[in-house]
Amino acid sequence: MIKLVKVNGEACDIAGKTLADYLADTSYDPGRIAVERNGDIVPKAQYGETVLMDGDSIEVVSFVGGG
Numbered sequence: 001m002i003k004l005v006k007v008n009g010e011a012c013d014i015a016g017k018t019l020a021d022y023l024a025d026t027s028y029d030p031g032r033i034a035v036e037r038n039g040d041i042v043p044k045a046q047y048g049e050t051v052l053m054d055g056d057s058i059e060v061v062s063f064v065g066g067g
Helices: 019-024
Strands: 005-007 010-012 033-037 057-062
């Protein structure tokens, strides 16, 4: 059975990975993002210990500069 996590509204087969492992496989710049898991902000210090579970909803927000 495939266990799915929604990331920014898209179903992904990443349950069981840590948030840090998932982010390492993406093009996100960890210094310029915030991550919300099931409605709660995940502190950057907890990315390595936050295990993504089946049914989790993750929102990754990138900060962009401008003026």
